C-alpha cells in the first residue's frame with residue numbers, strides 16, 4: 471500500500487457533479503467576473519471566519535500584499551515576520567514597498583517567538599505578520615498587545631489555517647486583517663488559484679476591493695494604481711461547494727492528527743509539534759521532528775510513503791534575500807527546524823489504516839537510524 475502526501479482526487483470524485491454544475495452554469499451565463507458566486511462566497515467565508523468582511527482575490531500572495539497595502543504599509547516601512555515560512559509572506563512585504571525584518575520561531579510550537587519581537591521594533595516598523603504555520607495559530611493576544619503598544623498593524627498569514635482557532639476564535643479574525651490562500655492543496659482549495667482577505671474593518675476591505683480591481687471603485691475611475699487581482703467567479707463558485715464541507719474536513723484532519731499523536735507520542739527520537747492551550751490547529755500539515763530527517767524521508771519514500779518539507783531553506787538564507795544581510799546562525803530555532811522537521815501525509819480522507827502504516831514505518835525507519 472502506498473500513502474500519498476495529499477489526495478485531492480478522492481475529494482473531487484465526491485464533489486464532481488456539484489462542481490461540474492458550477493462550471494456549466496458559468497459557461498451558460500457567460501459569468502466569469504464578479505457576480506453572485508463571488509459575493510456569495512465572500513459572505514459565506516466571512517461567516518465561517520466570524521469577520522464582518524471578506525474580499526476574494528486571485529491568490530494568497532495577492533491577499534497578503536493587498537492586506538498589507540490596505541493597512542497602510544508602504545515604501546520605507548519595516549514589517550516583522552518569521553523566516554520559517556513560505557516566501558509569499560515576504561514577497562508581499564517587499565512588494566508593498568517595505569523591508570521584512572525577521573524574528574525567530576519558538577522551537578516547540580514553530581510559531582513566532584513573541585519574546586523576541588520588541589527588540590526588532592524600530593521607528594520604521596509599521597506592522598507584524600504572524601504566520602499560523604501548519605494551521606496552528608501564533609500567540610495572537612501577545613502579538614496584538616505589542617502591536618497596540620507601538621501602534622503597529624497586524625496582518626495574519628492564515629494561508630494554512632482555515633478553521634484553526636485561537637482561544638476559541640477563528641484564524642482570520644485575530645488581527646487587523648488576514649490573508650487566506652485557496653491554492654488547491656490548502657484546507658480549502660480552489661481548482662486553480664484563489665485567495666481572500668478577511669477583516670472587521672470596512673475601510674481596509676474597501677481598499678482591498680480597490681486594489682484587486684485596478685484601483686477603481688467605479689469603472690474607469692482609478693483612485694490609485696492597483697492590480698488585476700480579482701477572484702475568478704468559477705473558482706468562487708467551486709469554493710462555495712467546498713466551503714460547506716470545510717468544518718467537517720478540519721474535524722477529520724484533527725482526528726487524523728490525534729491518531730498520529732497516539733501512535734507516535736512515546737517513540738524515542740520522534741518529537742511531536744506541541745499544541746499550546748490557546749490553539750486548536752486546523753492541521754494543514756502534520757509535522758514531526760527527527761534527527762537524520764533526510765535519510766528518514768528517503769527511506770519512507772522507498773517504502774511508498776510520501777512526505778514533505780516545510781520548509782527546507784529558511785527565508786533569511788535564500789539567495790533572493792542575500793541583500794538583507796543575514797547569515798547562518800542568525801535564527802537557530804528556524805534553522806534547526808528546517809533541518810529536522812518532516813511533514814507526514816495529511817488530508818481529510820486519510821484512513822486509520824494508512825495512518826497506522828505511516829506510523830509503523832516511521833518507527834521502523836527511525837529505530838534503524840538510532841542503531
Ligand SMILES: *Cc1c(COP(=O)(O)O)cnc(C)c1O
Nearest residue numbers: 529530531556558629630651653
Ligand atoms: C500557500 C501560502 C501562501 C501563498 O498562497 P498562494 O495562494 O500560493 O499565493 C502564503 N503563505 C503561506 C504560509 C502559505 O502556505
